[in-house]
Amino acid sequence: MNSRRHLGLVAGAATVLASAPISDIFAGWSWLFEGGLMVAMVTGAALGARSLRGRLWAQLLAMLAALLIGLTWLFGEDTAILGLIPTPDTFAQFGKLFALAGEEVQKSYVPVPDLDGLLFVSALGMGSVAILVDLCAVGLRRPALAGLPMLAIYSVPVAVYVDSLSPIPFVVGSIGFLWLLVSDNVDRVRRFGRRFTGEGRGVDVWEPSPLASAGRRLAVIGVLVAVALPLAVPAMSAGFLGEFGSGDGLGQAGKGPRGNGRVDLFAELSGRLKQAGVQDMVKVTTNDPDPFYMRFGVADQISGGGFASHQPTGQPVSDDLPDPAGLDLSAVRSQAATARVEITENFAMPLLPVYSAPTSIRGLDAAWSYDPGLQIVYSQRANSAGHSYEFDYVRAEFTPDQLRTAPTMAASDANQRQYSNVPGVPQVRTLVDKLIEGKANNYDRVRALYDHFSAKNGFKYDVAAPAGTSGAAIVDFLNNKRGFCEQYAAALAWMVRTAGIPARVAFGFTLGGAPDNGVRTLTNRNLHAWTEVYFSGYGWVPFDATPSTYVVGSAPTAWAPDVDAPDQTPDGVRPSLSPGTSGGPDGPGGPTRDPIDPEGGLIGPIVVDDELPTWVWVATGGGLLLFALLITPALRRTMLRRRRGVRAAVAASGSFTEVGISAADLTMTVVGDVDTARRQAHAAWDELIDTMIDHRLVVDPAETPRATVERLISTALPASVAVEQARLLGMAEERARYAPVPLSAERLTPAVRAVRRAIAGEADRGVRLAALLMPPSVLLRWRNAAYSGFTTLSVRMSRVSDFGKRVLRPLRPGRLMR
C-alpha cells in the first residue's frame, strides 16, 4: 500500500509537471493554481479510495467526484449547495463556461489573460489528465500509458502556436513522465526483494539501483534527442505544421511583446467568418453614394508564417489628419464625404474601421491614434466595443489609364523596399513570370495577376479551406484553388510582391447588405480582406481578388472589375498556371461547388491532376514497404509449407512394400527409395515442428520425436482425432532418422494437415492470427540465423584482434622502449 501511495503522489506531481506547456497559453499563473488544486483533489481522492481498499472503479468514481466538487467550488458561482455540492444550475453554469471558452478561443490571442472560460477548461483538462494518469500509472500499473494524456496537454500549445515553441515546458513535462516511470520501476524492482550490488552490498529501498545509470543515460539522451532533433530539421516549423493551424497564421506568435494595437487579423477574420450565427458589428451611415470597403487593419509584413501586421505608429486622432500616403489627390477624381459609425459590443478590437482615406475624426478620445502609412485608427489600450464616432474622408477614384501611367518606383524607394520583399517561392515565381510576361506597366501586370483568380481558372470560394498565408500555404492555395478572402488577398499580394510591386493585405468590412434608411449594418459575415497595391503617385489602390459572387456587398471598381462578369474578357488570363496544377472539376471539394455557376470549374482547362503531392507517394511507398515487411514472414511460411507439401506429395510414385508396424498399430508402407522417404518424413516433421512453434507450443531440441509427439498429444491435442496422425508423424520421423528402413510418406501430408488443423483448433484466436500473419517459426529461424551470423562475426573479429595482440603489440614502440 505504501508504495502505491507514493506512486499516486508521483502521478499527481508528474501531471502538474506535464501541465507546464499550458504556461505558454496563459499570461498569468492562475491556471496553475486552479489546475494544481484539481490535480491535488483528484490525487487525494485516489489515495483515499485506495487506502479504503476501493476497487479500480471505486477509485475512478472517487476521482471523478473530487474533480466535480473542485470545479464546483472554483467555478460554481453560488449555484451549488454549500458551494461544493453541484446542482443542475451548476452544470448549466459549466455549460455557459464552455460556451464562453469557445468564444474566448476565437477572440483571444495567446498569451491570454485569465479568462474564466479558458481557466475552467484548463482546470477541467488538468483534472481529467490527473485521473487518467492515476488510472494508468497506479490503477493499471502501466505508467508508460500515462504518457498519452500528458502528451495531450502538450499538444494544446503545439496546436495554438504554429511556428515554434520553447522546449522548456516539454523538458519539464518529460521530466514528470520520466519521474513517474522511474518511481514505478523502482517499486517493481523493490518487490523482488532486497537488492544487492555486485559486491554484495545491500541497496537501500529508494536508492537507485547500480544498474540504473544506463537507464538514466538513455532517458537523458532521449529527451535531448527529442528536443534537438526538431531544431535540426529546418522545415518543421515553416510550412508543414502551418497546415494544421486553425487560421492563426501569425509568425511572431510568442516572440516579443504584443501591443494591443497589433492583433492577429487573419485569425480574427477566419474565426469570425466561420463562427456560427450572425452578429451585428458596425452600423455606418455615409453620404457617399458609392463607398468602398471600410478598413481597420493591414498586414504588410511577410515572415515564415505568412502575412502579418506590424506595430502601428502615429499621432493621436485629431481634427486634421495627415494626407494619405503617396496619393496625389489633384491627379485623380475624388469624392469627399462624411461617415458616422457606431460599433456594437460584438466588435471588440483595438482598431476602428474607417473608410479610406480619413481626413478628420471626431468623437474619439486621446487613446486612439492614426497611422497615416497604414491608414488605420488604433489604440494601445482602448477597445473598439461601444464606440461611436464621425469622420470625414476622401474617396479617390482611379481609372486604368491613370494607373497605367504610374511609373515603376526606384528600388531605393521606401515603399518599394518595404512592401515588395517576399520570400522566393519557385512555383509562385514561375506562375507570376508567366502571367506578367509582355505586360508593359505595373497596372497591367497587377491586372494580369488579379485576373488570374477567376472562376474560369477554376478558383472557388471555400471558407472551409485550410487557413494560413505562408509560402507553402500560398502554393497550396494556387494549386487547390479553394479558399476564402484571406487566401485570395494574401495570394494576390504575394504574387504582386513577387512581380516587384509593393502590395499588402487590408482587412475590413465589405459594403454589407443594402442600406436600411441610409444605415449600413455590417456583420461578422461582412468581414473581409483584400489586396492593396501601391502605385507611385496614386498611393494604395485596392484590388479585391475574391470572387465577387461569394462576397456579400462586394464593390467592383473601374480599375479592378469583376473578373467573372459575363462580358468580361480579361486580358492576360492564361488558361492554366502550369500543366498539372489545375484543381480539376472533380476535385474533392465537390459539394462546395459554386451553385450559381456550376460550370465554373468546367470552363477552365480540364487537366487531370496526375501530379500528386510528394508526401502521398512517400506515404504510399512507406505503407507498401511496411505491408511487404509485415507480410514477408507469412509468405515465407506459406512457401515453406507448400514446398514441404509438394515434396511429400511426390511420394505417390514409387514401389511400395507392405510392412506392418505393430507398435504404432498403423499399417505402413515403405518406399523403395529410402532417401526420398527419409526426406519426405523430415519435411512432414519440420512442418509439424513449425506448426507447433507457430502456435506457441514448446519445442525442445533435447526431446526425441517420440517424446515431442507424446507431449503434443497430452498438452495440445486432448481427445483429438489427430492423435493417431500425430503419432504417425513422430514414428515416421523417428524411423527416418534412426531406423534402417523408413516409413512411407504417402499418408504424411494428410496427417500433417489434420494435426495442424487440430492444433489450430485448440489454440485461441490471437495465437491463430499470429501463426497466420507473423509465424514465430520463421521469425525464430531468422533470429537464429542473425544470431549465429553475429557470433561468427564476433569470433572472426576476436581472432583478428588476437592476431593484432600477438603480432602487433610486440612491435609497439612503448613496449620496445621498456
Place this chain on the structure above:
Amino acid sequence: MTTQRSGGELTDPMTVDEFRATTNAIVANIEQVIEGKTATVRLALAVLLAEGHLLIEDVPGVGKTKLAKALARSIDCSVRRIQFTPDLLPSDVTGVSVYNQETRDFEFKPGAVFANLVVGDEINRASPKTQSALLECMEEHQVTVDGVTYAMEIPFMVVATQNPIEMEGTYPLPEAQRDRFTARIAMGYPDAAAEYAMLDGYHSHDPLEDLTSVVDGGTVRRLIATVRSVHVAEAVKRYAVELVTATREAPELRLGASPRSTLQLLRTAKAVAALDGRDYVVPDDLQTLAVPVLAHRVIPTADAQLARRTTDAILSELVHRLPVPHDRGRSPYDTRPATPPNSFYDRRG
C-alpha cells in the same frame, strides 16, 4: 596357458515377434514374484541380454535378492548365489586348485562364479580383495587360476545387491568395480496396491518356489544374438558419445563416465530397443538408460555433494539439456551458438 571355452555360440537371431513373445514371457514370469515393477524387471532383463552385470542397490527388504533369484529361476541355466561376508575369500569366488591324490595333479575346483547367473548378495560386505576377484570374470568373462584361464559360459551375468544405508563394516565398491556393472538400479518401494497384492501372494508360501523356468540357455543365447543385430544409426552413436562426453564436461561432476560405459550404454540400449519391439535404437532408449547405466560411474564434485545433488539428478538434467541427434546434422531449432565454445565465450569471462 590354456583356455577352456564353454557355453554355446551366438547364432540364429529371432524375429521381432518371436523376440517379443519370449521376453514378455520372462517378464511375466518374474512379475509373479515382483509385483508392479515392470520397468525394473525389464531393465534387469535388458542388462542380461546386453551381456552386462547388474547392481541392485536399495534399502533392505524391497526385493533385491528376490528379483535376482526370480530372474535366475526364469532362465533354465546354472545359478549360483554368493553371500558376501567380510571373511569371504577370493578363492571362494573364483575357485581353487586342489591337489588330487589319485591323478597326482592339481585339479581346478570351480568357484561360485562359474555359472550362468551369479547372485552376489550384499557385495559391499566383502573385503576389497574378494570384491576384486570378481573383476576379471565380470569384464573378461574368464577366470585365471594358477596360470590357467577358464572361460565363462554365455550367458554370464552377475547380479549384485548392496545396501546403501547401513554402511558400518562395509567396503564400498571401488570405482573400478562399479564401472564393471552395466547398470545400477534401485528397486524402490512398491505402491500400495502392489504391496497389498503381495500380502495375498505371499500369504501361504513363497511364490518363488513355484517359479519355473520359461527359457533355456540356448534361447537366451538366441535372444542375445538378436540384440546384437539391432541397428544403431550413426546419429544415435554420435548421441551416445555426446552424452558420455557431456558427463565428462559437466561442471558438477568430478569424474565422468568411462569409454566402457559408452559401449555398455549402447549395448543396453540395443537390448531395450529389442524389448520394445524395435530393430533400431532411438535416442529415447539412451535417455531412459542414462541414469541407470551412467549414474553409478560418475562422481559429483564436492560442491554438488554439498548442495545435495545426486548423480541421478545431475544426469537427468544433462539428458534434458542435450539436443537429440538429427541425421541432418544440426537441428534447425537448436539455438545454441554454432561456434565451439572455446573460441568466443571463454574470453568473455
